[in-house]
Amino acid sequence: MKAVISVVGKDTFGIIAKVSAVCAGDQVNIQDISQTVLQDYFSMIMLVDISRISVPFADFVDQMSRLGEENNLEIHAMHEDIFNAMHRI
Amino acid sequence: MPNRNDIFETINMIREECLDIRTITMGISLFDCQSDDEKRLCNKIYDKIMFHARNLVQTGADIEKEYGIPIINKRVSVTPVSLMCGGVSRDGALAIARTLDKAAHELGINFIGGYGALVQKGFTNGSRTLIDAIPEALATTERLCSSVNVGSTKAGINMDAVALMGKVIRKCADLTANNNAIGCAKLVVFANVPEDNPFMAGAFHGMGEPETVINVGVSGPGVVASAIRRAGDCNLTEIAETIKRTAFKITRVGQLVAKLASERLNVPFGIVDLSLAPTPAVGDSVAYILESIGLEKCGCPGTTAALAMLNDAVKKGGVMASSHVGGLSGAFIPVSEDAGMIEAARCGALSLEKLEAMTAVCSVGLDMIAIPGDTSEAVISGIIADEIAIGVVNNKTTAVRLIPAGNAGDMICFGGLLGEAPVIPVSKYSPEKMISRCGRIPAPLQSLRN
Numbered sequence: 001m002k003a004v005i006s007v008v009g010k011d012t013f014g015i016i017a018k019v020s021a022v023c024a025g026d027q028v029n030i031q032d033i034s035q036t037v038l039q040d041y042f043s044m045i046m047l048v049d050i051s052r053i054s055v056p057f058a059d060f061v062d063q064m065s066r067l068g069e070e071n072n073l074e075i076h077a078m079h080e081d082i083f084n085a086m087h088r089i
Numbered sequence: 090m091p092n093r094n095d096i097f098e099t100i101n102m103i104r105e106e107c108l109d110i111r112t113i114t115m116g117i118s119l120f121d122c123q124s125d126d127e128k129r130l131c132n133k134i135y136d137k138i139m140f141h142a143r144n145l146v147q148t149g150a151d152i153e154k155e156y157g158i159p160i161i162n163k164r165v166s167v168t169p170v171s172l173m174c175g176g177v178s179r180d181g182a183l184a185i186a187r188t189l190d191k192a193a194h195e196l197g198i199n200f201i202g203g204y205g206a207l208v209q210k211g212f213t214n215g216s217r218t219l220i221d222a223i224p225e226a227l228a229t230t231e232r233l234c235s236s237v238n239v240g241s242t243k244a245g246i247n248m249d250a251v252a253l254m255g256k257v258i259r260k261c262a263d264l265t266a267n268n269n270a271i272g273c274a275k276l277v278v279f280a281n282v283p284e285d286n287p288f289m290a291g292a293f294h295g296m297g298e299p300e301t302v303i304n305v306g307v308s309g310p311g312v313v314a315s316a317i318r319r320a321g322d323c324n325l326t327e328i329a330e331t332i333k334r335t336a337f338k339i340t341r342v343g344q345l346v347a348k349l350a351s352e353r354l355n356v357p358f359g360i361v362d363l364s365l366a367p368t369p370a371v372g373d374s375v376a377y378i379l380e381s382i383g384l385e386k387c388g389c390p391g392t393t394a395a396l397a398m399l400n401d402a403v404k405k406g407g408v409m410a411s412s413h414v415g416g417l418s419g420a421f422i423p424v425s426e427d428a429g430m431i432e433a434a435r436c437g438a439l440s441l442e443k444l445e446a447m448t449a450v451c452s453v454g455l456d457m458i459a460i461p462g463d464t465s466e467a468v469i470s471g472i473i474a475d476e477i478a479i480g481v482v483n484n485k486t487t488a489v490r491l492i493p494a495g496n497a498g499d500m501i502c503f504g505g506l507l508g509e510a511p512v513i514p515v516s517k518y519s520p521e522k523m524i525s526r527c528g529r530i531p532a533p534l535q536s537l538r539n
Contacts, residue, residue, distance in 0.1 A: 057154075
């Protein structure tokens with residue numbers, strides 16, 4: 001099972017580190033990262049494996065949302081299937 | 090890894106363009122609750138609903154959280170209660186209403202539907218008892234919804250029922266007059282009613298449905314309007330293609346949610362309803378879609394053609410995205426629940442007559458329309474008869490949900506998803522003589538298809 005973490009906001013130090021730390025703490029394995037900075041605007045997509053996650057996925061979603069609020073970023077963790085359903089036939 | 094642009098497109102649809110799943114509705118058959126003791130009947134209905142739907146709200150919330158897609162309503166629909174009322178008194182019918190409402194409150198669902206009857210060809214004792222109880226039932230409950238089917242292409246129009254429903258709506262309005270006639274917002278009169286509709290107030294669990302079923306209604310007018318705006322200065326064929334592509338994506342999410350809910354609740358998947366259902370929120374309006382196609386105001390000349398194209402393109406896009414499509418499936422035009430419709434009605438661009446024309450080409454009918462509080466029973470019945478005739482002759486579902494309250498030009502506020510509506514003027518000329526003739530308008534020639 002995989003999930004997508006999206007991060008959008010003003011660029012600052014340590015965004016990837018903070019997101020990665022939460023992933024590591026919950027045994028969520030990062031499989032792919034795609035990241036760009038355009039005019040101080042940070043945007044990142046992270047594909048993660050949640051098959052061995054140590055907390056309910058809903059709690060992980062909440063942790064990511066809180067991390068976003070604390071750092072003035074928009075962070076969403078969503079199950080990969082919603083993107084596959086919408087964009088792949 | 091999913092494509093980066095696709096990921097941001099999905100997130101943008103949800104965060105900025107109001108994409109949501111409008112409802113997960115669980116249908117529950119009440120046939121095995123039958124009893125000759127009214128108290129026992131109510132207890133069995135309550136126990137059955139509480140057992141089957143006990144995890145509905147939590148399951149909806151879990152899916153919402155994990156997949157990041159808002160699921161606005163969790164609802165239950167039941168077997169038309171008139172079928173349970175054969176040997177039941179009026180008090181018994183009211184007790185069932187209170188039972189259903191109590192179950193809805195305890196489950197935490199938004200609405201429970203099915204307090205209705207199918208009388209397109211005539212009344213049974215049970216349907217008479219039930220319809221007689223509707224005004225009091227809706228005035229004394231909060232989450233109960235009611236629907237009555239008074240016509241079909243196969244049966245014609247039961248004008249006795251049309252005349253009766255004019256009185257019932259009038260009585261509903263009077264009993265809830267101090268609450269903006271809210272009872273009428275929970276009552277809808279149908280032609281060709283679908284038996285698997287997940288949307289309220291018309292949802293019920295049809296006679297041919299399984300014991301329990303999950304039906305899902307999608308939404309997303311804001312997504313369609315944004316896609317049309319992004320399409321820029323193109324021709325109408327390209328607009329139709331844009332709508333189709335967008336409807337496909339929206340419906341795929343509905344299919345995913347329906348499949349997940351069905352698996353987690355261990356209840357068979359019924360249908361996805363492809364409807365574009367607006368809310369009063371800015372940016373979630375079917376009227377704005379029509380205006381983004383190029384109308385100065387919804388209701389101006391050209392509106393019916395634009396709506397016809399929209400309705401058709403939504404179906405064509407959505408039907409490929411779901412394994413089972415059903416319910417109402419098309420564009421909804423409830424006036425009070427659509428910011429653009431409210432504005433168009435308020436400024437006079439949208440009249441009752443134009444709305445009636447629009448219902449000939451969209452999925453439902455005259456929906457959530459406030460009319461003057463002093464509108465007579467006969468005029469209400471006349472409006473119902475016209476709308477039902479459109480459905481019966483065109484072999485489609487039509488419906489009427491009218492709220493007689495206030496005076497023409499007043500704003501009537503219902504709150505929440507029901508929104509607010511300007512009171513639209515109605516013709517003062519009366520069809521009283523025609524309505525009082527009663528009888529049955531015969532089924533049209535197009536009913537003979539065999």
